[in-house]
Amino acid sequence: MDTRQFEYVLAIADERYVFKAADKLCISQPTLSQFLSRLENDLGVPLFHHSRNGFVPTPEGEIFIEGARRIMRIKGEILDKIAPFADRKKNRLIVGLTPGRSAALFSFVMPQFSSEAPEIEVQILEAPIQNIDELTRNGYLDLSLVIINKDDDQLVFEIFNEEEILFAVAGNHPLAPPSGNGTDGITAEIDVRIFAKEKFLMSKKGYRLRALVDSYLEKLELRPAVLMEATEIPLTCNMIRRGLGVGFIPAGFARAYHDLHVFSTSPKLTWDFGVAYRKGTRITPAMRRFIDLAKEYSRKDLASGGSS
Known part of the structure; x- marks a missing residue:
């Protein structure tokens, strides 16, 4: 078709x-x-x-x-x-995520899911959030594990947990504590305005993280110089760790980069992480079990301070 x-x-x-x-x-x-x-x-x-x-x-x-x-x-x-009659729906589950979130989550979910539903083939698709949303709306993706966009009236969302957005600097940055990197514990709240003269590494305009950060910076009346706009958060993390700038990253990515130091902002920046599927989708028992396992991992990871 x-x-x-x-x-x-x-x-x-x-x-x-x-x-x-x-x-x-x-x-x-x-x-x-x-x-x-x-x-x-x-x-x-x-x-x-x-x-x-x-x-x-x-x-x-x-x-x-x-x-x-x-x-x-x-x-x-x-x-x-x-x-209900299509082989794809009977025997295959296609799940979308943004880059950087899949490895840890699926290493937790897949062993249990495969043992309970060995007949289901799970396919993973990693893509930018805009593409994941569109593929979920048009029915190509059965499920997507994403940051919730409550304004999208074509999708149904189930929230797993609230995720904090942290401010990240290289581990050798002058303001990073000398005792070690910040991924072992988030430094108390910091005023981002003290970084006003530094280069910022930002998500691309139109992305949810960029919209959240732009709104936050506007309230601070802060207009930093932007060195680069990235479509993927792992790229931003790698640029920050090399000392090329500072920026905002979701807490779920922090522990994967041990040479970063992260700070909470004041007020705290957060967004909701969970699962999305198209309105009218028939949730099969296998899909429900996959959702429950992903939710279990996400909440355990949040409680332990790990990366989602």
Whole structure:
């Protein structure tokens, strides 16, 4: 069931910019631009016009977009209805995570899950959060273990735990305690403004961590110089550990980087970690058991101060 042309147009309509839509779809910007040009030529009408606010649908584009949304809803309904009969749903569980979270979690979950449900093949997909969200919405992913976005009304969320966002510096930073790295214990709250003259390593704009951090810095009236914007948190951690800058990282990543020192912020920054699945999804006993094991690991890890 190839609905890519509808998915591509909807991505442009939702993101307003081709480069953002291409990033969301995991394709190149030229590929998406060429697709749109070919589609408009085939239809004989423009679907968008370019303005200062990005790509704005034309009247013809609005008609196409409305129809595309109906088609995608119907596709979702069809997939849901045939899911109980599909081999993929019977014998395979596809789970999505953002990079850096899978190794420890699955080393805990998989032995127990495999012993209880040996007939289920589990496939893991690591991708940026925007891609994980989209693949969960369109039904490709059965489950995704993600930071909860309560504004997404197409997904159902179950919260596992609240995770703190920490401020990280290299272990040899002048403000890092000489006794050792901060992953053995978080230093008491620190005023991030004392780092105002340093280079910050940030998540890419549009990502949840970046939105949370930008809001926090705005309240502090702090506008630091940004050395780099990363799409993956492990890259940010590696840059910080090498002394190339400072930045914010989730507590779940801290213990994997023993040469970092981390501080709590004031007020504390937190977000919710848990599981997501598309609305209307039939949760099989195997899916429920997988969710329960992931929740058990996440809460044990939080209690022990480990990495999720």
